[in-house]
Amino acid sequence: MKPNVEWFRRKLEEHRLSQSGLGRMLDIDKSTMSLLLAGKRKLKLEKAADMARIFGVTVSDVIENMGVRVDGIRPGDTSAPHMLPFEGWIDDSARVHKEGAGKRKRMVDIGVNLEPGSTALQWRTPQTKMDILDGWIVVSGPKREPDDRMIGRGCVVGTKDGDVMLRTIRRGYTAGSHILLGLGIPESTEAEVEWYAPILLMKPASA
Incomplete structure (x- = not known):
């Protein structure tokens, strides 16, 4: 578009x-x-x-x-209920925090069929520099081992240091490493990627 x-x-x-x-x-x-x-x-x-x-x-x-669909649904698509659990939340530095163990997971209707293993996250950023995204839903596909398909994509990224965050992935300067560019924040770091999950859609919580 x-x-x-x-x-x-x-x-x-x-x-x-x-x-x-x-x-x-x-x-x-x-x-x-x-x-x-x-x-x-x-x-x-x-x-x-x-x-x-x-x-x-x-x-x-x-x-x-700007020509980017934010809900993942094309005009005329059948919007059948498709429930996903919230797996965690995203802070104002675009880091991902898992929901507490034992807590009953809230469910969200994405409204479109996605591949098995997809997960939902939610921005929780009230009164921060990213407050305008507070409540927005991010859906990512299943986890994948690092490969060339992740280059240049917005992804949920798990590093070998144990960090999980939303980033755009670029090739690194040393073998086995990648540059992780801030998704929504002016930040980048070089790290070894353990897994990635491509972002499939973003949508306001009220949509």
Whole structure:
């Protein structure tokens, strides 16, 4: 899907902003803004959140008008109930915390069939820099051993040090390591990946 350029034009007019003016507010240079609106560059999650605040709309509005489906369901799809348990929650640094042992897991209706082994997580970020995502649901596929398919993808990542987080994976500088780029935060680290689970969809909790 391509960005909805007309939607962005209207929002700029409503807020009396130029494309370059919006770019300055987001700390994005003019050429990168042009690439974003042409669908040739991906908008980072934290920039989508900042843009939503500027325009006074939801993050869903920004992401969908950038040409990215946030609910995983195409128009006309049959939305049959498909329940997944919440396996844990995500903090404002995009680290994953498992639900407490013995706690009865809450269930969420994803509304679309996914491959077996998929899991649901939820952002819990009230009154933080990522508060606009508070309550959003992230669904990832089953865990996989590291392979080339994870490169450049947003994933739930488990490192050999025992950390679990949401990151975009790039090739590392040393054998066996990968660069884990912050998904929604300006952070990166180099680590050995033990497993990954590709992010299949994100959706607001109320959707």
